[in-house]
Amino acid sequence: MIVWVIAGLLGMATGLRIGWALVNKQSLVSSAMILSLGSLGVVAALNWQPLALLLDTVLHWPNIAVGLSQVALIGCAAGSCVMITTAASDHSATITWRIALIQYGIAGVVAVVSLVIFFRAGRQPEMSPAEYLERDLDANGTSWLLPLLYVFLALTLVAWAGLRNSNRSRRGRALFLFTVGMVLIVGVSGYFLLKAAGQAQPVGVGAAATMLGCAMVIVAAGSLLPSVEDWFGAQKELRTIKPLLGELARRQPDVGIGVRPRGPLVFRVAERMSLISDALYLEATAADARRHESAGSRESSGTTHSDTERPHVGPEAQARAVAQWIDDTREGDDGSAFPGLAWLSQPETYSDREWILAIAEQYRDLGPTVQPSRFSRRRSSSTF
Structure with a gap:
């Protein structure tokens, strides 16, 4: 149930961004934001065990949801990185577009290599995503090094740029909340990265997964905050202008x-x-x-x-x-x-x-x- 609440929040945030992009002119930042939130929502949904088992059955490969989660997490990191670097860029539109394509290209290569490593590991017994992650990090953690390293580095850049550009404005507060969620994801990916490298950790995978869920909620809240504040602010403004509008409409x-x-x-x-x-x-x-x-x-x-x-x-x-x-x-x-x-x-x-x-x-x-x-x-x- 908690997983679907998280996925629902991220889906709502993604839907709002899609709606905004349809109403306004589509931009590189909007597309990147949609990719980031949508991918993170896919990560949350794929960690629901009934859905993971359904995918295993349909695609005829046990634990395929874990491999798809890796790709979705890479997509989230890529979208977030493109979004923050494009928003903070002073270059021309052409150069900014080329930089974004390079970033997406790198993420695509990492995603393909991660899937190749996943399938080369062979079929394993059916298990939940959390159990698979616990066993795979302990037994064959090297298969996680590349995707986790990319996610860690990309989201570190996102966190740094987000904290640097946060301010007290409405959009600045939303960016700060979004960045806090990304910082938590960086911490979780760093933990998994160390565990994949064979370093003993004081907390388990379950605690890290819980932190990842909290990070998803914070990211979704940061994405929804501008829309919520806009709605309440617009309602207040409507009440403010109502007497003046009524009088001038009469005249x-x-x-x-x-x-x-x-x-x-x-x-x-x-x-x-x-x-x-x-x-x-x-x-x-x-x-x-x-x-x-x-x-x-x-x-x-x-x-x-x-x-x-x-x-x-x-x-x-x-x-x-x-x-x-x-x-x-x-x-x-x-x-x-x-x-x-x-x-x-x-x-x-x-x-x-x-x-x-x-x-x-x-x-x-x-x-x-x-x-x-x-x-x-x-x-x-x-x-x-």
Whole structure:
């Protein structure tokens, strides 16, 4: 049961990466990540004894699941190594692609040689993968030296690069968790490597296998963490922008007309933010025109000083002024409450997304009555 939980987590992480690659442009990093997680999931599944026995029966070779586990572990190491070196590379796309092909080529040679050694060892009595590993490492450990050495060296590089590039950002935290799992796999492969070389070890194969299972769970958690954080973050952002979106949807009903297919939640949040941005622009343009008309010919030929000069206030005060203008003009606007077009431009330290969120937060804190949003209702002409 535990094995299938681990395999399920890794399968879920692999599926999310495949889905992301289908939605976005396929990249070398995404392909490598899919190979790494998928191979590790295969390793977990092959250690389930009923599945191992089924493969032995179908392929007519006892303990073939162990040989396939070796290949899958090599694939995991190769995918992880390509992923981390490609993400950290400063070379051109052509050189990076060639380096990845060389890495995959080396891994392919190691996998083929490992299978040749496995089959040359001959047929052995049927046994569980853990029992086979215990006996084979003690009796004929040299057959494991090449694959274990490759896995140890490749994942050591992955661990070093992962720790070096980890940070406090959302992706950096996920990379750190992923790297911790890889460090554990490096430790397990180092243990098996020493045992294959004939060195006595204080712990048994069972303890090392348990550590390998923990490493798989950590790797899966590190891979799933960005998606989990994105989902909770998107839900929070949806709650933040809901009052502002509802009000602007009421004022500008023509914004966002059209069929919008459903997609990942973060994409839907970005879509709603773009609707807010468009509606704010239309509202500000109309308010500016009304103010010029009411001011007479002196302002009709140009813009006022407040229109062109950036506000000399902090970002929070600037966002609050914009939110206050939207709140004050819910029942109509004669242009007097409009702070000026310059106030709608985001501060230099803010991205477009951060600026919309800042205005939405200030508008929500003002506590206006939330209007029902046409954009959030399912309709045949406009859905998310």
